[in-house]
Amino acid sequence: MPPWTKHLTMASSSSLFLLAVLLALVSWQATAYDPSPLQDFCVADMKSPVRVNGFPCKDPMAVNPEDFFNPAMLDQPRDTKNSKVGSNVTNINVINFPGLNTLGISLARIDYGPLGVNTPHIHPRATELLTVLEGTLYLGFVTSNPNRLFSRVVKKGDVFVFPKAMIHFQMNLAHDKPAAALSSLSSQNPGVISIANAVFGSNPPISDDVLATAFQVEKKLIDWLQSQFWENNHY
Known part of the structure; x- marks a missing residue:
């Protein structure tokens, strides 16, 4: 087999493999419900x-x-x-x-x-x-x-x-x-995940150090927010 034929075959195999991967991803997306x-x-x-x-x-x-x-x-x-x-x-x-x-x-x-x-x-x-x-x-x-x-x-x-x-x-x-x-x-x-409920009303609570850094506020504000009653109106 000439050298160029071998390279062409390898390129074709790579293309076919890439096409197979893309088709698999499309198929997965179509069924991910x-x-x-x-x-x-x-x-x-x-x-x-x-x-x-x-x-x-x-x-x-x-x-x-x-x-x-x-x-x-x-x-x-x-x-x-x-x-x-x-x-x-x-x-x-x-x-x-x-x-x-x-x-x-x-x-x-x-x-x-x-x-x-x-x-x-x-x-x-x-x-x-x-x-x-x-x-x-x-x-x-x-x-x-x-x-x-x-x-x-x-x-x-x-x-x-x-x-x-x-x-x-x-x-x-x-x-x-x-x-x-x-x-x-x-x-x-x-x-359903209610954002405020999940962030400030989780059980056990998220560390106030984490939330204070995330929201760039003092920990005492986070502590106050976590002490509130977080109503869930979605159930």
Whole structure:
């Protein structure tokens, strides 16, 4: 075999290997979400001792129409007066609606009192599509580096999307009227991490030395923040 043929073969092999790696990465990205169902449905069996990435399936012969129904009455507003942040989130996910198992979707209703805030948080496993039901909201999300804010004011009937795992928030702009929104999420169990709660209300707490350095403030301010009651309005 001529020397140039050997080099050409090695180059071709390298190209094919690189192409295979790229295809594998694309394939992984395409499947890095909730698993696609391999049957018509997989109602979650909450009584099963088996623990998997998701929930095991209930016996199909034991499934009934009630497994695909949730009487949550999302058309009814929720109380926000007892919330320190002025909002109340009602979740409909696989935990309280087993019929969603493997279907890759969940819902939430967010009620906002006057000037109420759904505080900055992330959903580690889901993109969120928010539809305004009533009122006018200021909302937005922050990207990863560089930390760019995308925000705007939205009103009844408007739709806004928060990309997966981005820090996002909403605020009712009215001083005297409530507001409400319906959120669709691309996971049966999207999860939520409230930023302030996680940073200042973790158990056990994060070292005040770490937080004082991170926020460039005195430790006594961090200690005060950690001593507050951090309400979680997402459950």
